[in-house]
Amino acid sequence: MKIFLAFVVTLIWHLQAAAALTIEITEGATGALPIAVVPFGWEGTGNGPGQDIAAIVSSDLSRSGRFKPLPVSDMLAQPHSDAQVEYRDWKVLGMENLVVGRIQPNGSDGYLIRFQLFDVFRGSLLTGYSIPATEGDLRAVAHRIADIVYETLTGSKGAFSTRIAYVASITGADGKKKDTLQVADADGYDPQTIVISSYPLMSPAWSPDGLRLAYVSFDRAKPAIYVQEVFTGKRQQVAAYNGINGAPAWSPDGRQLALTLSKDGNPEIYVLNLHSKGLRRLTDHYAIDTEPSWSPDGRNIVFTSDRGGQPQIYQVSSSGGQAQRMTFEGSYNARASYSPDGTSLVMVTRQGSDYRIGLLELGPRRSQLLSTGKLDESPSFAPNGDMIIYATKSRGKHELAAVSLDGRVRQRLTLPGGGDVREPAWSPYTRYNRSN
Amino acid sequence: MKICSSRKAAVIIVALTLAGCSTTGGKTGADGAPVKEMGEGGLTAASAATMGGDWRGNPLDNPDSPLSTRTIFFDFDESQIREDFRDVVIAHGQYLAANPTVNVTVEGHADERGSREYNIALGERRANTVRNLMLAQGAASNQIKTISYGEERPLAIGSDEHSLSQNRRAELLY
Numbered sequence: 001m002k003i004f005l006a007f008v009v010t011l012i013w014h015l016q017a018a019a020a021l022t023i024e025i026t027e028g029a030t031g032a033l034p035i036a037v038v039p040f041g042w043e044g045t046g047n048g049p050g051q052d053i054a055a056i057v058s059s060d061l062s063r064s065g066r067f068k069p070l071p072v073s074d075m076l077a078q079p080h081s082d083a084q085v086e087y088r089d090w091k092v093l094g095m096e097n098l099v100v101g102r103i104q105p106n107g108s109d110g111y112l113i114r115f116q117l118f119d120v121f122r123g124s125l126l127t128g129y130s131i132p133a134t135e136g137d138l139r140a141v142a143h144r145i146a147d148i149v150y151e152t153l154t155g156s157k158g159a160f161s162t163r164i165a166y167v168a169s170i171t172g173a174d175g176k177k178k179d180t181l182q183v184a185d186a187d188g189y190d191p192q193t194i195v196i197s198s199y200p201l202m203s204p205a206w207s208p209d210g211l212r213l214a215y216v217s218f219d220r221a222k223p224a225i226y227v228q229e230v231f232t233g234k235r236q237q238v239a240a241y242n243g244i245n246g247a248p249a250w251s252p253d254g255r256q257l258a259l260t261l262s263k264d265g266n267p268e269i270y271v272l273n274l275h276s277k278g279l280r281r282l283t284d285h286y287a288i289d290t291e292p293s294w295s296p297d298g299r300n301i302v303f304t305s306d307r308g309g310q311p312q313i314y315q316v317s318s319s320g321g322q323a324q325r326m327t328f329e330g331s332y333n334a335r336a337s338y339s340p341d342g343t344s345l346v347m348v349t350r351q352g353s354d355y356r357i358g359l360l361e362l363g364p365r366r367s368q369l370l371s372t373g374k375l376d377e378s379p380s381f382a383p384n385g386d387m388i389i390y391a392t393k394s395r396g397k398h399e400l401a402a403v404s405l406d407g408r409v410r411q412r413l414t415l416p417g418g419g420d421v422r423e424p425a426w427s428p429y430t431r432y433n434r435s436n
Numbered sequence: 437m438k439i440c441s442s443r444k445a446a447v448i449i450v451a452l453t454l455a456g457c458s459t460t461g462g463k464t465g466a467d468g469a470p471v472k473e474m475g476e477g478g479l480t481a482a483s484a485a486t487m488g489g490d491w492r493g494n495p496l497d498n499p500d501s502p503l504s505t506r507t508i509f510f511d512f513d514e515s516q517i518r519e520d521f522r523d524v525v526i527a528h529g530q531y532l533a534a535n536p537t538v539n540v541t542v543e544g545h546a547d548e549r550g551s552r553e554y555n556i557a558l559g560e561r562r563a564n565t566v567r568n569l570m571l572a573q574g575a576a577s578n579q580i581k582t583i584s585y586g587e588e589r590p591l592a593i594g595s596d597e598h599s600l601s602q603n604r605r606a607e608l609l610y
Contacts, residue, residue, distance in 0.1 A: 048580065084571070145506050200585065200588035200589065202552060202553070202556075202588065203552070203553060218585070218588070221583065222583065223556075223583075240565065242559055242587045243560065244556055244557065244580070244584060246446070246553050246556050246557075247553040252603075260553065260556075262557075262560055266560075266564075267557040268562070288557040288558070288561065289552065289556045290553050290554055291551060291553045291554060292558070303549065304553075310513075311550070311551075311554055313521060332550060334550055334551040334554045335551035335552075335553065335554065342503050348550060355549055355550055374595070375549065375595065377550070377552065378551070378552065380478070393548075393595065396593075396594070
C-alpha cells in the first residue's frame with residue numbers, strides 16, 4: 001500500500017508546457033462562406049489585451065473549412081460597433097457576413113468584450129454578446145465567439161472550445177525515448193504534458209464531462225488503466241489485473257468504464273462501475289474481444305472481435321446478451337466508435353494493403369472511406385460530429401490528420417521537428433470555465 | 437527467402453542479447469538494439485537446433501543450442517507457431533521442465549498495421565501460444581509469465597515487409 005501511494009504521489013504532475021501542434025489545412029471546401037472578422041477595438045488606455053481576439057476567431061473559422069475569412073489588409077474600413085458599420089463596404093468585397101467587436105477595461109485587470117455578427121446582404125444584425133474576461137481567458141472567449149458565429153451561420157454547434165488529447169514521443173533529458181500524454185486546445189495551442197513515462201502510454205479516453213482522462217500505462221512493465229483529473233493531475237489506478245488491461249471507454253453518464261481484460265484467459269469486454277468498483281463481464285468468447293465503445297444513449301457497446309476469423313465490429317447490449325455482427329464488408333474492421341448523434345460508426349478498415357478510416361452509416365447501410373493513408377488509425381469524432389481526427393503515418397513519421405464528415409476539408413497536425421504523435425482523442429463539450 | 441532472413445536476424449538478436457546481459461538479468465538488450473549484419477558465418481535457428489555441442493556452462497548461454505534463439509517470429513495476423521520455430525519453443529519448454537526454479541517472461545508483439553488495442557490482444561495471443569507449447573513440454577505455469585506490448589515496442593522501425601516481419605514476434609526473457 002505504501003508503495004502504491006508513493007507511486008501516485010510521484011505521478012502528480014504539474015502541468016508542463018510542451019511543443020505545440022501545427023495545424024495546416026490541406027484541403028478546403030469549395031464554397032466556403034466569405035466572412036470578415038474586423039480586428040476588435042480597444043477602448044482603454046495602455047496596450048490592452050495580449051491576444052488578438054479577431055485573429056483567433058478568424059483562424060478557428062478558417063480551420064473548419066466552412067468559412068473563408070477576409071484578410072485584414074483587404075478591408076476598406078474597420079468598424080467596432082453597429083453604428084460604424086456601412087454594409088456597402090462589405091458588399092463590394094463579396095462578404096456575406098461580418099463580425100465586429102470592442103474590448104473595454106472591466107475592473108482592475110479584467111475586460112469586457114462585446115461583439116456583433118451581421119448578415120451583410122440583408123443588412124441586419126444576427127446576434128450580439130457581451131462577455132467578461134480576464135487576461136488568461138482571452139483565447140477561451142475568442143473560441144466561444146467562433147462557436148457562436150459558427151452555430152448561428154451553419155446551424156451546427158461549434159467545437160472550437162474543445163480540446164484534444166494525444167500521445168507524443170519525446171526524447172527525455174537522459175536521451176531516452178519517452179511517451180507523453182498531452183492535452184491541447186482544439187487549435188493546437190497551449191499543449192500541456194499530463195503524464196510522462198518510459199513505458200508505453202495508450203488509449204486516452206475523455207470522461208463525458210471533459211475533466212478526466214482514462215488511459216493505459218505500462219509503468220513497471222505491466223499494463224494498468226488509470227483515471228486522471230486533467231487539471232489537478234490527481235490519478236487513480238482502476239484496473240491492474242493479470243494480463244491485458246486496455247481500451248477504456250466511458251459510459252455516456254460517466255459512471256462506468258467499459259474495458260478489455262484478459263484475466264480470465266483471453267481478452268473479453270467488461271464494465272467497471274467507477275463508484276462501487278463492481279466489475280461485470282459482458283462478452284464470453286474464446287476469440288479476441290476488445291476496443292469497446294458506447295452508443296450515445298448508453299444502451300449498446302460496439303467492440304472488435306475476430307470470432308468470425310477476422311477482426312470485425314460487433315455490438316452487444318450494455319446489459320449483456322448476444323453479440324450481433326455489425327460489419328460485413330472487408331477483411332479487417334476494428335476500433336469502431338459511434339458518431340455523437342448515434343447514426344454512424346467510424347472505424348479502421350482495411351482496403352487492399354492499406355488501413356484507412358471508414359464511416360458506416362447505420363440507417364440504410366452505406367459505407368464510405370474518409371482517409372487516404374496507408375496506416376490510418378485511432379479515429380475520434382469532434383463532439384459536434386462535423387470532423388474526425390485520426391492518426392496517420394506520413395514519410396515514416398506518426399502524425400495526426402482531421403477530415404470533415406463529407407471528406408471535403410482535410411487538416412494535417414504535426415509537431416515541430418517531426419516528433420511522433422498518435423492516438424488523438426477529441427474532448428466532449430465541457431462545462432467548466434478555465435481560469436488561471 | 438524472407439524466412440531465412442528472419443531466422444538469421446533472430447540468431448543475431450540473440451547473440452546481441454547474450455553479449456549484453458547475464459542469464460539471470462531481467463531485461464535483455466534486444467529492444468531497440470541495432471541489428472548488425474553477421475555475414476555468412478552466422479548460425480541459423482535450424483542448424484543450431486541440430487548441433488549438440490560440448491558446452492559446460494549454463495545451457496542458455498550455449499550459442500549452439502536452440503535455447504540461444506529467444507525471438508520467435510510470426511506470420512501476419514497469425515499466432516500459430518511456425519514450423520521453423522517449433523523446435524526452439526519445445527527446447528525452451530523442456531529446459532524449463534528440467535529446471536523448475538528457472539522463470540521466463542514471454543513478451544508478445546505485433547506489427548504496426550491495424551488498430552493498437554487489437555494488436556495488444558494479438559501480441560498476447562502470440563505469447564500464449566508460445567507459453568502453451570512450453571507447458572505441453574512439462575514446464576509449470578508459474579514459471580512462465582506473459583505480457584503483450586502490441587505494436588508499442590517495435591524491433592525494426594520502418595513500414596516495409598521486412599521491418600513488419602521483424603516486429604511480429606514473441607521474445608523470451610529469462
